[in-house]
Amino acid sequence: MKTYACGHINPDTDSVCSAIALAYLKTQIGEPCIPACQGGLSPESEFVLSTFGLEKPELKNDFSGENLYITDYSDLAQAPHNLKETNILGIVDHHKLGDITTSTPLECWIRPVGCTCTIVKEMFEHHKVEIPKNIAGAMMLAILSDTVLFKSPTCTKADTKAVKELAQIAGVEDFKALGMEMFLVKSAVKGATPRTLLLRDYKDFEMGGNKIGIGQLEVVDLKVFDDMKEALFADMKAYKAEGGRHTVMLLLTDIITEGSQFLVVSDDESKVESAFGKKLENHQMWVDGVLSRKKQVIPVMEKQF
Ligand code: MG
Ligand code: MG
Numbered sequence: 001m002k003t004y005a006c007g008h009i010n011p012d013t014d015s016v017c018s019a020i021a022l023a024y025l026k027t028q029i030g031e032p033c034i035p036a037c038q039g040g041l042s043p044e045s046e047f048v049l050s051t052f053g054l055e056k057p058e059l060k061n062d063f064s065g066e067n068l069y070i071t072d073y074s075d076l077a078q079a080p081h082n083l084k085e086t087n088i089l090g091i092v093d094h095h096k097l098g099d100i101t102t103s104t105p106l107e108c109w110i111r112p113v114g115c116t117c118t119i120v121k122e123m124f125e126h127h128k129v130e131i132p133k134n135i136a137g138a139m140m141l142a143i144l145s146d147t148v149l150f151k152s153p154t155c156t157k158a159d160t161k162a163v164k165e166l167a168q169i170a171g172v173e174d175f176k177a178l179g180m181e182m183f184l185v186k187s188a189v190k191g192a193t194p195r196t197l198l199l200r201d202y203k204d205f206e207m208g209g210n211k212i213g214i215g216q217l218e219v220v221d222l223k224v225f226d227d228m229k230e231a232l233f234a235d236m237k238a239y240k241a242e243g244g245r246h247t248v249m250l251l252l253t254d255i256i257t258e259g260s261q262f263l264v265v266s267d268d269e270s271k272v273e274s275a276f277g278k279k280l281e282n283h284q285m286w287v288d289g290v291l292s293r294k295k296q297v298i299p300v301m302e303k304q305f
């Protein structure tokens with residue numbers, strides 16, 4: 001029986017880096033653990049790993065018969081196949097509590113902070129294990145990614161403190177500049193298929209018996225989507241039909257002006273309109289100040305459904 005650490009499907013940088021960091025920590029305290037991810041890496045995550053010379057985690061989406069530490073989610077919809085046949089040893093997460101249950105006691109580190117890597121850093125401190133330079137750098141960028149360079153309402157003092165300390169360990173002088181470089185990589189969407197973009201940071205949610213899918217693309221300038229919206233809408237419609245979804249939304253988030261352009265394909269657009277108190281025009285609306293799906297979108301949508 002092997003032990004793995006792995007984040008959610010459609011892995012983002014936090015899912016990838018928290019699995020790497022947690023697997024390292026567990027291995028150091030005498031519990032050999034392998035980092036894994038449930039899907040291909042985004043250009044942003046590739047940038048983070050190559051900047052700090054880290055290997056890509058093993059690609060794996062079925063852990064049956066193995067031990068598993070879950071990072072960055074606790075929803076069944078984001079879990080690997082055959083989770084019932086997987087021995088879940090622990091959950092480290094910063095989202096709302098999901099619907100994963102276990103048959104044996106487990107280790108749980110769940111905190112309302114901006115990033116799972118912030119919690120993993122606390123775990124290193126708890127176990128008095130030093131964080132290697134390269135892993136510290138990757139954790140630092142994961143926190144900057146999840147908190148949108150500290151601008152997201154999910155960002156806490158624990159996150160800013162963690163970034164400063166990790167930057168010092170990693171020997172990064174200007175972490176803001178490196179964070180901006182990462183967001184520029186994230187903003188390069190040219191050449192990617194609509195499906196790749198829709199699913200790059202996408203999650204399905206169960207809301208009042210309806211399947212609601214919400215994707216998000218964070219960029220430094222929304223102009224990159226100007227010639228792409230029609231193709232994105234066509235693919236969102238197809239994806240909605242394929243999965244029997246009630247709604248598929250894509251948030252095009254401008255991290256500089258701080259707000260999101262919502263693209264909406266829904267059986268009932270009025271639900272989305274009343275959730276945000278705005279009218280959709282051509283299935284689109286701009287909502288000022290919305291940066292966080294977790295804190296500013298999911299809770300208001302759940303209330304509607
Ligand atoms: Mg995540
Ligand atoms: Mg996260």
Ligand code: MG
Nearest residue numbers: 012145146201
């Ligand atoms: Mg995110």
